[in-house]
Amino acid sequence: MSDADKAMALCAAADALRQDAKDILAANARDCEAGETRGLSTALLDRLRLDPSRLAVIADSVDAVAALPDPVGQEIDRRIAPAGMVLRRVRVPIGVIGIIYESRPNVTIDAAALCVRSGNAVILRGGSEAVHSNRALRGSFARGLASAGMDPAAVQLVPTQDRDAVGAMLAASGGIDLIIPRGGKSLVARVQADARVPVLAHLDGICHTFVHAEADPDTARAIVVNAKLRRTGICGAMETLLIDRDYPDAARLLAALVEGGCEVRGDDMVLELEPRAVSASDEDWDTEYLDAIVSVAFVGGLDGALAHIARHSSGHTDAIITRDATAAARFQAEVDSAIVMVNASSQFADGGEFGLGAEIGIATGRLHARGPVALEGLTTYKWLVEGTGQIRA
């Protein structure tokens, strides 16, 4: 389908979600009731619950994806072969994307919209707690696509909640081209361990912020508090703070975290400077809290920070705060993570904040796509060779 046809199909799907709001909310209410009966936590119930305004946001996000530029057909490069043929690399869809996810029903629509926009078919496997919501959302979305002439089979929902279905997806080499898990660590770990199909994912977001000796104290305090506490549950939240032993304003920095409501787990120097801190154990340096807890270590300058990060980073997002451009450049060159930041909060590690329009996930693997994965990451390319009768000598 052309760029315009895909965009129109997505707008039709957004309209369908608006028209079907009553049925979708009724289906969601069934899931929420069942979840309450089953004793789901308040946090999980909140993730599961849709209301008219949340559903409107979901439908609007589909329109926003429709408005993004279509990566399919984009020319990556063009060259002339030694024998004279014109060679072009042009983006094409990957094929069939499998999404395995947990309670948030908005993932059903976000993932479907991004896959459709980039010309892929998608097979969705949501959590059992959202089964009615997901069926209603997918049904409405697919009807919208069909009304605009797209095959509704482009967006499929695994019809069973049988756990074997996940195993079948993970083994579907040749049938599914890429699996993207969205959810907690145990889900991602299972997918990574068992998949025979390529996987784009991140397991951990153990993000470090290093406050260099030459950091501006006000900037450092603002960024560190934001990186840790703005939202503690996202993968880009800072989990470990590294402070240069020569940084002069460490006590105020630690106090700001404690006074922001954060538990500080530190080494001896931290305990000395901040009496409200507790002692960190060895495991703290490898722990993603996703909570108002931070591990803090003093390090010997940039070398000490680089050594700590090389050992403990999960390769997601690491940041330096400094006014020293040489230190910043070396940090960016030597830290081997998907995202390496200078003087900014690691909470910006997000496709939307990067201006990519939306993201299907964040990847910390080393192949294909790294960091926030948006439409471009859902494409591959092919080589188009145009000759005038060339034969190889």
Add this chain to the structure above:
Amino acid sequence: MSDADKAMALCAAADALRQDAKDILAANARDCEAGETRGLSTALLDRLRLDPSRLAVIADSVDAVAALPDPVGQEIDRRIAPAGMVLRRVRVPIGVIGIIYESRPNVTIDAAALCVRSGNAVILRGGSEAVHSNRALRGSFARGLASAGMDPAAVQLVPTQDRDAVGAMLAASGGIDLIIPRGGKSLVARVQADARVPVLAHLDGICHTFVHAEADPDTARAIVVNAKLRRTGICGAMETLLIDRDYPDAARLLAALVEGGCEVRGDDMVLELEPRAVSASDEDWDTEYLDAIVSVAFVGGLDGALAHIARHSSGHTDAIITRDATAAARFQAEVDSAIVMVNASSQFADGGEFGLGAEIGIATGRLHARGPVALEGLTTYKWLVEGTGQIRA
């Protein structure tokens, strides 16, 4: 290491190979003798054998790789985030590449040079029949690197011929970032089936050439004969010829193949036009002969060709011969293969012929890199974010 340092290390490695020629050739002679004793085929012995001129070519190819532009540090794109940070995507090495290959000892050096040029470490696992050659080549190459200040551990050879070593490489998730198998179909199939590490490879090269009704007859004959017969053993060799039922010069096209020494296996219409042809079985359409044999089918126009290719192509290289630009464009849009050619011989499916300088292999998977994989395919990227104190709202 910088671009210049890596290039100088490679030139030093090339010089080392020249200086150590006597020892390398002596080691190779041991392998060749052992191979003769073990009854290796003439073809395998020829692949295994080095002589002064072949070794000189290998050393020169290292200099050629040294002269290629370094992909590391290249900026893929640059944008300003909505919050004002400068975002850049910059190429970085993948990390540790595992190469699992068979008898040709030149792969030892070609692969090592490409990995070193792109900043990767490489773990080489060659075939047992080339064990002495590979040790001598790797030893000389690594000494050359070391003489220019590079850690020789950047290029390692698995010290044992134990088959378990391959299994260990395939399972080395987290230790090896990418496996590239180079060799016959059974090797590639084993690697693809067992690897827990990402793999770049192609299993089959079932390449089609479609002669459209509007093909120029002289062009079609020249390309078809070249695509099939120039070298029959390479993965870009044509294996199936599709002829439009409306193509007027089919008899001469078939005669040219037969007279070039090719066995033609065809459908009824082929047998009618070319009495020297034999009848094709169902398996012929899915067979990579790598020999002077071709399967030939008549198809109903472009639609027929697209349907046949969708069913039987291995996704490597498929070509159309036509003077009709609309047909060519539709063929390029709808054939979902790594390389789609118009009016050129599929034997051009090669990184060198594409002007990439050299190739580490050809990939028919859908992630990361597709078609000929050269230096760029041995890199990934990271996001560099430069802020001025931004915190997320």
